[in-house]
Amino acid sequence: MEARPRPAANAIKDWGLSHRFAGSRDRAAIASIVYDALRQRASIAWRMGADTPRALVLGALGFVRGMAPDAMTASFAASPHAPDAPTEGEAKRLLSATLDGAPAWVLGDYPEWLDRHFARVFGDDRAAEGAAQSERAPLDLRANALKGNRDKALRGLEHLKAAETPLSPLGLRVPLLSDGRGPPVQSEPAFLKGLVEVQDEGSQIAAMLATAAPGEQVVDYCAGAGGKTLALAASMANKGQIYAHDSDIRRLAPLHDRATRAGVRNLQMRAPRGDADVMADMEAKADLVLVDAPCTGTGTWRRNPDAKWRMRESALEQRQSEQDAVLAGAARLVKSGGRLVYITCSALAEENEDRLEAFRAAQPEFEPVSPAQAAIAAGLPTVAQFANTAGDAILLSPRRSGTDGFFISVMKRKA
Template identity: 50%
Template sequence: MRLGGRLAAAIEVLEDIERRHRPAADALKDWGLSHRFAGAGDRAAIGNIVYDGLRRKRSAGWLVGDDTPRAIGFGALLLEWRETAETLNATLEGDKFAPPPLDADELATIASRNLADAPDVVRADCPDWCAPLLEQVFGPDWVEEGAALAARPPLDLRVNTLRADRAKVLAELEGTGAVASPLTANGIRIPPIDGSGRHPNVQAEPAFQKGWFEVQDEGSQIAADLTGAAPGMQVLDYCAGAGGKTLALSAAMENRGQIFAHDSEKGRLAPMFERLRRSENRNVQVLSKPAELERLEGQMDIVLIDAPCTGSGTWRRRPDAKWRLTQRQLDVRRGEQAAILDAAKAHVKPGGLLAYVTCSVFDAENRDQIEAFLAREKRFEPVDHAALWQQNFSGKADAARIDPARGISLTPARSGTDGFFFAALRRTA
């Protein structure tokens, strides 16, 4: 397929997403199943246009002068593919599968507009109702932070130190663009893709099949590091999901001590078993029933809460979720987070640590939750988060926003990671 056909297909997918309010991945999968003639390169390019359009929906639409899927598709190519209106129209000319080229009104609008002059909410590429939430957190930097959440993400990996080291994995991945991550000791980063490119299928690599590494954003790796899990400890991963942080904690503990992996929805735990087998993490017990947690009350050195959240910190990877998110969903998540904090605290032993993590950038899910918990629970106090960061990431203070009493925030603009929040609370009695 030529670019015109790929653009037409992307517009079709964007229309499907808008009409049916469905996830982008589902819409792209269905398009691929009904257009089997499209090769892997075509599907990747179409997906890039769709995801670029969703990430840059506000700015793409503003640039072209409309908010239709057509305008967003064209705008994505202008913003992310180094196309100009003139080169794009020249490329589409004579392509019977391409959408109609930019018309005179669209060309005039594009020529008259400079994104630097766009309204703040457009440059931040966020929904109107989220703009005050971002400004509350980031102050004068909120537009820059929002724009970073709309950029293409890298592909991050975590070396499984039970089976390999970083030099060994980097050697295996030679030719993929993989380099050492900037912050974590065991992280590897493959830079964001360019244009119609695609990241390598690292899960097809023999090194992955042998359990040498896992796919995990560096922000998630940092959160696991900050818990301070060490050999011999008793650790509960209270919202373990598919087990990304569970495996990271197990490796840090060198398979000594015990990790209990639990999730209130046991279906989320299903992928963990294959990951444990491949990685040779042997100190993990998966607990799917709430009753199984009773024996752990007051026994854990660390209880990790990877709380359900809006996922606003992952908008680079799931940009369609940005436009489906509502205030009601945020309110529901806040209630769930408070309830989980109140339930999980019972398992922390005196002197133990309650670690709270979200992949959100909103204060309502992060700092506000910690303040509310400390107000109603007097047996816990915050650690010195500035000292904790310095202990783990000395010389890299500028990579995080640190509130010594309330927590540590990571963002694409500041740390190059997804948006994450981490807070550690010590049980005093």
């Protein structure tokens, strides 16, 4: 990854293909260690006094997993493929190094250049917010109302010790395995029959706040693989019409099979076709347009810890122009009195509040629905406590809500 920056999953897969002596269990264990090192890279490097791959891995074993230097030495000696035992200097750091005097970006395990952006949103809590993003994410599922309910799903997954999520009335949380991975739920009958979908509780809440209702005309403008599309379709009870659109046809491909498994029958796919305006017939006709905008993904670092270290400031600038474009494109589809819901999986104000401010200045006919009103309308009154500082949107995060990070703004077009 150091030599050729790319997603960790790709690097780990390539390593496994070129190191056949490692069995599937070994590859899984190595991958888990790599992700632990990436989650807490800055704080590990601070305490180890180095940012080398070796220092990061030893630190992950010691600081994250609580493995003592003597235990590492014994474990490494048992395998011909293991690294050298910790040196005296490394062992000393593993036993006594602290984070005393570390800056917020080290305590929060995020890139230094992002510190001013995090400070703008979280202030003195930014280190704690970053640290929460450095923990392992839970495995959340959504009960599909088209096939049953949460009680039925809980019974079907009782052997996995599935439990109710605290915020979403449709959510289930499955404990992780000892190696930090989730059990293979996609092989479970409940998943194969469409009773449950893998979806973080925060994403479920974002879809519920849109309050898609039976009989409405609904557009998922940046549908991607369709996680929120399926949630919207379920809340519509297959009545009305939902249109799934995305600028990249490849992202829509998985939605065909997912919709069939979920029992969705009111879905139209609107894939791009060259320069054609495939949504022109929906102009000013939609009751609801949901914009799950392209973003930096700072809210998903628990699941993609390598992404925070690959992120560059230029990417943040690029995303802002893309967000402005999709908001403008989506707004034209909203009918008088209709709703426009803007969502990102980011906490950064540059992608959230700033974009809404620019959008509402250009299109004053859209006015924000207060977080309290939006939460009550969705049947989620407790979610109102997660209003952003400006008081015009919901801001979820691992520390605030125990979910992935999401920004959700509900707007209404004046009648």
